[in-house]
Every structure is written in C-alpha cells, then in structure tokens.
Amino acid sequence: MxxxxxxxxxxxxxxxxxxxxxxxxxxxxxxxxxxxxxxxxxxxxxxxxxxxxxxxxxxxxxxxxxxxxxxxxxxxxxxxxxxxxxxxxxxxxxxxxxxxxxxxxxxxxxxxxxxxxxxxDALTIAVHPDLDIDCLKVDQISKLFIKGSKVKNWNEIDPSFPDQEVSFFFPGTDSGTYDYMAADVFENESEELRSDVQASEDDNVLVQGVSGTEGAVGFFGFTYYEQNSDKLKALQVENPETGECVAPSVETAQDGSYSPLARxxxxxxxxxxxxxxxxxxxxxxxxxxxxxxxxxxxxxxxxxxxxxxxxxxxxxxxx
Amino acid sequence: MSAATVAARETTAHTIATGKSRDRTPGSLIFLIALWLSLFFGIAVLTVLLVDTAIKGLPRMDGNLLTEYDSTLFPEKHGFRAGILGSIWLMLGTALFTVPLGIAAATYLEEFADNKKWYNRIIEINIQNLAAVPAIVYGILALGVMGLFGLADGLVIGGILALSLLTLPIIIITTREALRAVPSEIRQGSLALGATVWQTTWRNSLPSAVPGIATGTILGLSRAIGEAAPLVMVGIFVSVRFDPASLTDMASALPIQIYGLASNSQEAYQQAANAAIIVLLLMVLGLNALAIFIRNKFQRSW
Structure with missing residues (x-):
C-alpha cells in the first residue's frame, strides 16, 4: 500500500x-x-x-x-x-x-x-544485510550464478567467505534484468543462469526474499535497489580492468567504473x-x-x- | 420391432446415458477412475490458471485498461487501447479475407473438383499439411510476401496476411467436413429435379452446411486472435499511441502487448498484463459464444 x-x-x-x-x-x-x-x-x-x-x-x-x-x-x-x-x-x-x-x-x-x-543501465547484486562479504570478482559471480552451478555455500567460491548456505532470488527468465546478467556480465555461452533458485517477476518478492533469508543473494536494476537500500546490502564488484572493488552508485555507473554491471x-x-x-x-x-x-x-x-x-x-x- | 429389441435398446441407451452398468470388475473400475483423473487434471489446471490470472489482474479491471494507451510514466494507468483496437482490426480483416476465400476453396474441392486428377490431390494434401504448420512459419511467409510488395513492417495489412495464412487451412478443412456432412440424398434430390450442380451447391449444400462452416470459421479466428508469434515476425509494434484507421497504418496487437509486459518487473505492469489476459480471454469467449449461437440458430436435423 x-x-x-x-x-x-x-x-x-x-x-x-x-x-x-x-x-x-x-x-x-x-x-x-x-x-x-x-x-x-x-x-x-x-x-x-x-x-x-x-x-x-x-x-x-x-x-x-x-x-x-x-x-x-x-x-x-x-x-x-x-x-x-x-x-x-x-x-x-x-x-x-x-x-x-x-x-x-x-x-x-x-x-x-x-x-x-x-x-x-546498472544491475546491483544484493545480499542479506548480515552477510560478511563485501566484494565479488566477475569469475566469482560466474561461479555462483552460471547455469548448472553446484555452489551451495559461500565458502565454496572463496575459502575466506563465511560458512553460510546460499539461497538465490532471481528475476524471471523473461525479464531484461535476467538477460543482462545471463548474457552480458560474464562469459556464458548458454545465456542462462542456474535454475535451482526462487524466481519471481515481481521485484518486491525478490527484495523480501533477500532481506528475509540469511545468506541470500539476488540481483535487480540499480534504481530498484536504491529504493530498498535500507533492507539490503549491495555487493561491490571488482572492475576487471583496474582490479578495484567498486560499489554501485549513480556516479560509478555514469563514469563506467562500475563495470561490467553497468552499461x-x-x-x-x-x-x-x-x-x-x-x-x-x-x-x-x-x-x-x-x-x-x-x-x-x-x-x-x-x-x-x-x-x-x-x-x-x-x-x-x-x- | 419386437418388444425384446425395444427393451434391449432402452437398456443400452440408459447405460450410455448414465455410465452405469453391472460390469464392476476391478479393471473397469480402475479405468473409470483413470478417466475421471484425466478429466479432473485438465479442468483443475485450467481453473487454477484462470483463478490465478483473475486474482492478479483484479486490481486493474477498470476503464483505463480499455480506454488508455500504454504508459511508462503512470504504470497504474497503463492501458491496452491500441492493442485491443489493433486486434479487432486484425480479426475483422482476417475474417473478411479468409471466410469467402476459404469457403470458396472448400466448395470447389468438395463439390466441383475431380479428385482423381493429380493436381487436385496435391492441393488437398498440401492444405491438410498446412493446417499443422507452426504459426511462426506463417509469419515468415507473410513477411516474404510483404517484402515482395514493398510494404513496411508492422502494418495492419501485414498482420492480416499472416493471420489469414494461418486461418485459411483450418477454415477450408472444417468447411469441407461440414459440406461432407450434408446427406447426399439432398443433392441427388435437387439434381433429380433438374437443378444444375451450381444451383444445388448454392441453394442446398451450402445453406445446410452453415452451422458447421460458422463454427469452424470462428474457432479458426479465435485461434488467430491469441497468436503472437506470426505478428512478431511481421513487425507488429509493442506500442503505438494512435488508433489504426486504415490497412496501411502501423498497429499493435493485444497478445504482443501482453508478451511485451512479461519483461517488466514492476507490480503495476504485472497486474495490467494479467487484466489484459482476462480481456483477451473474454474476446475469445465472445467469439466462441457467437459460434455456438450461429450453430444452434441454423442447425437442422434430417
């Protein structure tokens, strides 16, 4: 309401x-x-x-x-x-x-x-606020999200990450957000993401899911994250060219440093x-x-x- | 007729009407339950889908849905005016194009053609195969024809062409079935009284086949109205902000607009899409009701 x-x-x-x-x-x-x-x-x-x-x-x-x-x-x-x-x-x-x-x-x-x-256009990868992870590399995003991925625990993609089970909240496969993540962020021939996830066409459901489940991860358009930033934690993403971790923001999206999640x-x-x-x-x-x-x-x-x-x-x- | 035969017939009729019989072997019971389950499964899935869509679309069942164009600035006022009008144009155009053509083709094949000739048999086989061709192939065909005439993408006429190609085989086949169902005694009687084949067809066979023809035609059209794939191929637009006024106007269509909204994750658009699905269903149901009405009105028994 x-x-x-x-x-x-x-x-x-x-x-x-x-x-x-x-x-x-x-x-x-x-x-x-x-x-x-x-x-x-x-x-x-x-x-x-x-x-x-x-x-x-x-x-x-x-x-x-x-x-x-x-x-x-x-x-x-x-x-x-x-x-x-x-x-x-x-x-x-x-x-x-x-x-x-x-x-x-x-x-x-x-x-x-x-x-x-x-x-x-920018995507934000958001996690549950209590999760002790700050920055992901592109190949870690790939390991986590790619079709057929078997990753079930955060420490499987990096031993320094907490021992915490991952749950996934993805936009529906018809959405432009899904297409962007599946086809344009990392090398992915199938242009599909893993399917053992909670999928919803409604961004509100994704926000509720990620903010209410420990260890949860999801992604949506940056403007949508902005409106719900009090309930979510946005992960920084390592820019493949500079090797620096960049947090999503209007400025980093505009100047191109929040790559490859901004286009x-x-x-x-x-x-x-x-x-x-x-x-x-x-x-x-x-x-x-x-x-x-x-x-x-x-x-x-x-x-x-x-x-x-x-x-x-x-x-x-x-x- | 002896009393015994009459009694036997009544029992058979009763058995058929009620499904009750003394045959209660376990095998027959299992079979009966399997039949019920199939029926239940089909209806349950349909009901769940309909109820789910209706509940999701309920907040948007308002006037704006029908009278407004699509809106990016005010998602809660998003309407399908262009899509609904586009679909109505496509429907009427397709009907005007395919009904005379389809009935004429079927009448020729059924009443006049000599089906021993090789070319008539080739036409017959082709039409039967065409009815099973996936819808998108007709879109590609229509696109080719439009290119031939130098027509731009996304025009009303292009959509009509694609949907007509899709509907024609269905109309031809059902019309032939309807003509075939007219008893041959009717034709022979007419011919015996000195009427020509043409007069017999025009005054006897065709009028008697009207219920079957109408039902087939309208079922064909209601399949076409829900198609999105061939319209995507001919470039029908997702969004226009004007009402189509001629065959060469650019247009949108309801299924395309619904499909277009699937990629949008805002709640208001999801509601609007569900409400539009209900509108599309009502349009299809309306057409089917018309088919039933025509069938009942013109039905005769011999």
Missing amino acids: NRTSFRRALVPTVAALALALTACGGNDGEGSDGEQISGNVVVDGSSTVEPMSKAASELLSEEQGKIKVAVGAAGTGGGFEKFCADKTDISDASRPIKEDEEVPVCQEAGIEYTELLVAT PLFIYVNNKKYNDNKAVAAYVDFYIEHLEQIATAAKFIPLNEEDYGTTQAALEGIA
Whole structure:
C-alpha cells in the first residue's frame, strides 16, 4: 500500500523537477509555439531501451498529438537489422553497433546514422544485510550464478567467505534484468543462469526474499535497489580492468567504473530521416531535451552533465 | 420391432446415458477412475490458471485498461487501447479475407473438383499439411510476401496476411467436413429435379452446411486472435499511441502487448498484463459464444 502511494507521489515530483530543470536550461521551447507537426516515426530495437522510447512518445503526444510513434522491441540485433535495411527511423540499442558485423551492412545500404547515448543501465547484486562479504570478482559471480552451478555455500567460491548456505532470488527468465546478467556480465555461452533458485517477476518478492533469508543473494536494476537500500546490502564488484572493488552508485555507473554491471544505452538515428521527416526530428529533439525525465521514468540512471553535453553536441551534428 | 429389441435398446441407451452398468470388475473400475483423473487434471489446471490470472489482474479491471494507451510514466494507468483496437482490426480483416476465400476453396474441392486428377490431390494434401504448420512459419511467409510488395513492417495489412495464412487451412478443412456432412440424398434430390450442380451447391449444400462452416470459421479466428508469434515476425509494434484507421497504418496487437509486459518487473505492469489476459480471454469467449449461437440458430436435423 505504502509503496504504491510513494510511487504515485514520486512520479509528479520527478516530473516537476525535470520540468523545472529544463526550464532553467533556457530551451527555445520548440513545441510551445503551437506548430503541429504530423508524420510517422518508427522505432525498433532493444527491449531494454523500449520503455524510454515509449516514455518519450507518451510525453511528446501531450504536445504534438499528430505525430504517430510506433515502438517495437525486436532486440538490439534485430533492431539494427531493420535499421540498416532502412525499415526504421530510430534503433534502440543496449550496446554499441558492432563494427565488424552491423556497420558494413548499414554502409552498403548507404545509411548514415548518429549514435546518441541516452542513459545508463546498472544491475546491483544484493545480499542479506548480515552477510560478511563485501566484494565479488566477475569469475566469482560466474561461479555462483552460471547455469548448472553446484555452489551451495559461500565458502565454496572463496575459502575466506563465511560458512553460510546460499539461497538465490532471481528475476524471471523473461525479464531484461535476467538477460543482462545471463548474457552480458560474464562469459556464458548458454545465456542462462542456474535454475535451482526462487524466481519471481515481481521485484518486491525478490527484495523480501533477500532481506528475509540469511545468506541470500539476488540481483535487480540499480534504481530498484536504491529504493530498498535500507533492507539490503549491495555487493561491490571488482572492475576487471583496474582490479578495484567498486560499489554501485549513480556516479560509478555514469563514469563506467562500475563495470561490467553497468552499461550504456543508446539510440541510433537515421540522419536522412531526421533531416527529411519533421516528425522524426521533433521526436528526437524532444527525446534528448527531456532525457533526464525520460530516463528516470524508465528506471534508468540519467546521464551526467558531461555525457549529456556530448549527446546534445552529437544531436546538433545531425542536421 | 419386437418388444425384446425395444427393451434391449432402452437398456443400452440408459447405460450410455448414465455410465452405469453391472460390469464392476476391478479393471473397469480402475479405468473409470483413470478417466475421471484425466478429466479432473485438465479442468483443475485450467481453473487454477484462470483463478490465478483473475486474482492478479483484479486490481486493474477498470476503464483505463480499455480506454488508455500504454504508459511508462503512470504504470497504474497503463492501458491496452491500441492493442485491443489493433486486434479487432486484425480479426475483422482476417475474417473478411479468409471466410469467402476459404469457403470458396472448400466448395470447389468438395463439390466441383475431380479428385482423381493429380493436381487436385496435391492441393488437398498440401492444405491438410498446412493446417499443422507452426504459426511462426506463417509469419515468415507473410513477411516474404510483404517484402515482395514493398510494404513496411508492422502494418495492419501485414498482420492480416499472416493471420489469414494461418486461418485459411483450418477454415477450408472444417468447411469441407461440414459440406461432407450434408446427406447426399439432398443433392441427388435437387439434381433429380433438374437443378444444375451450381444451383444445388448454392441453394442446398451450402445453406445446410452453415452451422458447421460458422463454427469452424470462428474457432479458426479465435485461434488467430491469441497468436503472437506470426505478428512478431511481421513487425507488429509493442506500442503505438494512435488508433489504426486504415490497412496501411502501423498497429499493435493485444497478445504482443501482453508478451511485451512479461519483461517488466514492476507490480503495476504485472497486474495490467494479467487484466489484459482476462480481456483477451473474454474476446475469445465472445467469439466462441457467437459460434455456438450461429450453430444452434441454423442447425437442422434430417
């Protein structure tokens, strides 16, 4: 009950904050001059980025009712396939376009595009607050979570860890969070995690499970951990490049040091469509202008000022 | 008819109607219990699923669910307007496309075709095989056809094409069954009175087969309405924020929107997804009720 009302209160607060911030930025207010643009915008790609593209469409529809935005979720790879076949105007992606496989296809079709960084997606591995472990290496995460793992006790992955039985609380296999952990965090050919776990589609159930079971471990999106940080203990993760343990936070996710559990999210814009189709231009401009509000609504970490500046510069470079 | 035969018949009828008989060997009892268990298992699973979905979706059984578009900003107001309208468009389009085509094809095969000819037999075998092809294959087929005509992804017409391909074999097969069930005396009587084959088919065979045709058609359509796989292939969208107004509009569909929500772990979306499943079930049930109504209204006994 409490949570719902908290969420309800959160949405307008965030919206008001974002509006106030954009007002401070002294934007030229393209939508406010009342010019109604009509046209189609086709967006497809990563189902992770999809909520952002939908949020942008939802906000835009309040100002520009005649722009028809259709958003699909064919996956990052499927999205690029359509994008490079000139079937879509914008492609959502949870990784950069592949230089060796996807870029040549786009080039052959003569499609010029611009990559825009829009937000950061971060996972948090959380454990029961009393567990005496602070930092995990990537290969330890792999041992613990990978499909077919036989690890039942924390001290099996590191003798210095306490003698404590592990219980697992994972998001359902359909969720984007699961996909991220299974496919992109450590080497995992099967792209599946161990199945002897308590799985739930509902993040609340995971939080309750992890906070109420000794030795429990689970993972969810960082923004969700943030809201429940009083009941959970977030594990630091050793950055494979620097060898340092990094705690999850907005800052470490934004600057890339919380790797590999944080990843950048992109949209790719077809330059020609942006210049020829006023609806595409209006949508992308609006998207970037309200980026913080959109990222927050979709439960991602917004860009820091420096990255936002880069994205704005890239947007100006299209025209 | 002797009194003995009548008595025997009544006993048989009674036995069939009530399932009671004097045969109470352990073997038959075990078999009976096994049958009951199978029945119980099927119904129990279905009931648990339905009740579970209904309970989870109950908080969202409200007007917003039907009248609002999907919402990322206000999860508790998330609606399926675009999906429901998209599914209705797909359904009507598929019906308009497949019913005349399917009935005509079946009538040709059943009433006019000479099934000794090799090409007619090839058509028959193909149609029977097509009815067993997985739904996603029809999506790939439809995608190919759309590419041929230079149509974009995710249009209403693309969805209609995929679902039509899926529904056509079912309609053809059930229509043929319905035509076959019309007693041949009816046709012979008509032909004996001097009517042509065409007149006999149009005035006698087809009207008599209406209940069977309607039932088969609507069952085929209600299978199509719940399909997501072929629609994913032709690029039907997860989210649009406008109502489809023509065949070349971009569209969404209810099963796709439900599938899209499966990856979202927020409680509000899970509730909305469950409520949408109930809406989809009601749409399918509505279609099936229509089938039963038509069957009963036009049913004749010979």
